[in-house]
Amino acid sequence: MSAHSSLHLAASPIEAASDDAFPHVAIGRLRRMGRLSAPLPTALGGEGLCEPERVGDLRRLLTEIGRDSLPVGRLYEGHVNALALVLRYADAETREVLARDALDGHLFGVWNTEPKDNGLTLDPAGRLRGAKSFASGAGFVTRPLVTARMPDGRSLMLILRLKAGERADLSEWRVHGMRATATGTVDFSGLHVGEGAVIGAPDDYFRQPFFFAGAWRFLAVQLGGMEAVVETHRAHMRATGRSSDPHQQARFGRSLIALESCRLLVAQAADIVAAEALPPERVIAGVNLARAAVDQAGLDVLTLAQRSVGLAGFLDDHPLEAQMRDLATYLRQPAPDFALTGMAAHVLDCETPLHALWPEVRSQGCEA
Ligand SMILES: Cc1cc2nc3c(=O)[nH]c(=O)nc-3n(C[C@H](O)[C@H](O)[C@H](O)COP(=O)(O)OP(=O)(O)OC[C@H]3O[C@@H](n4cnc5c(N)ncnc54)[C@H](O)[C@@H]3O)c2cc1C
Incomplete structure (x- = not known):
């Protein structure tokens, strides 16, 4: 592992x-x-x-x-x-x-x-x-x-x-x-x-928060799908000798930011669910924060890879082709609007300072 x-x-x-x-x-x-x-x-x-x-x-x-x-x-x-x-x-x-x-x-x-x-x-x-x-x-x-x-x-x-x-x-x-x-x-x-x-x-x-909070597991899988897309994007840049172009570098950099921010948010979501230490609404909001981030970032890495690789990535012998279809389809999960607005409404309504909303609750050995 x-x-x-x-x-x-x-x-x-x-x-x-x-x-x-x-x-x-x-x-x-x-x-x-x-x-x-x-x-x-x-x-x-x-x-x-x-x-x-x-x-x-x-x-x-x-x-x-x-x-x-x-x-x-x-x-x-x-x-x-x-x-x-x-x-x-x-x-x-x-x-x-x-x-x-x-x-x-x-x-x-x-x-x-x-x-x-x-x-x-x-x-x-x-x-x-x-x-x-x-x-x-x-x-x-x-x-x-x-x-x-x-x-x-x-x-x-x-x-x-x-x-x-x-x-x-x-x-x-x-x-x-x-x-x-x-x-x-x-x-x-x-x-x-x-x-x-x-x-x-x-x-x-x-029963909540488990029903909504279990979403962290599909986010972890989706993250793997995002990683595969970004890895293929990188491999294509290297194989075609286009890695030194500043436009390609900027797009690849944005892809990496999307991927690695989601990795941290998914790890945080998993940890707060496992700890069972926060009120249910706060746990659900933490998972929904990760859901909304992965939903957007997943679409972003797809668009960035499409622009960088170009038409070659749509040919069915290119690994990106199936990876893109699988990720675009799997990103469609129930009620994404509610995940974003429910999380935002919870934070808007509560008095807790932002830095203390999801305190570090990492269990032993759960470093990102
Ligand atoms: C590959 C794959 C495998 C799956 N396997 C399983 C499985 O094994 N078991 C299982 O139970 N399910 C499974 N599902 C189904 C999954 O759990 C969801 O039901 C499905 O992904 C929901 O997607 P949707 O886009 O139709 O969601 P929706 O919730 O219908 O979202 C579509 C859009 O409508 C909006 N929306 C949602 N509700 C409302 C509303 N009330 N009013 C207005 N707008 C609304 C959403 O925010 C979004 O913009 C699977 C799905 C996929 C993609």
């Missing part, structure tokens, strides 16, 4: 030939390296990556995977998110059963988004009806954590057991980038919820 290493998760030659191929090779590699079980506590056979004091390691791993491949980063982030929810909310027995599934190599995911007119519901007899949309790893994730609405309107987290390929519809995932994530629709109508499926109490999924 050093800053210079690579997990070698870029698409295999066969998978790269069609960039909508699910990254079996990379996920298999993560499985063999023990990364699918690493989020579990050591007592359950993992490496404790979800423990607060390991937040720096988890953040660096997410960025490292995102740097190699944003689709793989998205899938791994969903896997970590599901295990983190299980560890936080499930009872001891369910935690143990699901930890064994992770150790056995099952891929987890969190499927919350749903079609407006066909959302997932759970009836009193334990039967599901409806679907989830934009579900990453559809057909490949065999332990999805889904949210299902109960008759009283509250929402319950369930871990469902699926076989590979079961119920997945990828026909509408014809998309600009992130094609390899297999983000599809999964209809669960008729499925009966088995024993041990329920995670936590109703509406636990939406």
Whole structure:
């Protein structure tokens, strides 16, 4: 997990030939390296990556995977998110059963988004009806954590057991980038919820600050995607002998500022979430600060790379082409306007001096 290493998760030659191929090779590699079980506590056979004091390691791993491949980063982030929810909310027995599934190599995911007119519901007899949309790893994730609405309107987290390929519809995932994530629709109508499926109490999924603050993990992955774009931008300048041009230097310098400022803000966001020491609204504002910064900076590094590399970067044999499509697509996350204005409103309304809003809360070993 050093800053210079690579997990070698870029698409295999066969998978790269069609960039909508699910990254079996990379996920298999993560499985063999023990990364699918690493989020579990050591007592359950993992490496404790979800423990607060390991937040720096988890953040660096997410960025490292995102740097190699944003689709793989998205899938791994969903896997970590599901295990983190299980560890936080499930009872001891369910935690143990699901930890064994992770150790056995099952891929987890969190499927919350749903079609407006066909959302997932759970009836009193334990039967599901409806679907989830934009579900990453559809057909490949065999332990999805889904949210299902109960008759009283509250929402319950369930871990469902699926076989590979079961119920997945990828026909509408014809998309600009992130094609390899297999983000599809999964209809669960008729499925009966088995024993041990329920995670936590109703509406636990939406408990704050964890619901909004968990965004720090996708920011860490996006940061890796930004880094890949800036690295390719640099490589192109060097390969074409254009590094000494002052216009190119100025654009590259602005790219680096965008990237490295985000690295600091994402590290700060991860640390304040892990510390659980500040009021929930302040934690959420700190994460939203990083969200708004990454959203803008991600678009900036794309524009700067496009201007510097020029048309060559749009040819499909140039690495920038797929990196740009993946980053532009993955930057689209829920309610970005609210992230910016909610954070601004919180700071405008509070009396705390700016320098004391997010005091240093770094846990041991979490230096940026
Ligand atoms: C590659 C990829 C994989 C994904 N995988 C999963 C997954 O596995 N599981 C899952 O649950 N989801 C997944 N998602 C979906 C994701 O969680 C979000 O639902 C999705 O990215 C939201 O994007 P959006 O642009 O439609 O957001 P929106 O929130 O609709 O934002 C679009 C624009 O509308 C504005 N806006 C938002 N709300 C309002 C409002 N009420 N009034 C006016 N304007 C508004 C926003 O600020 C923004 O400007 C995935 C998404 C991507 C890109």
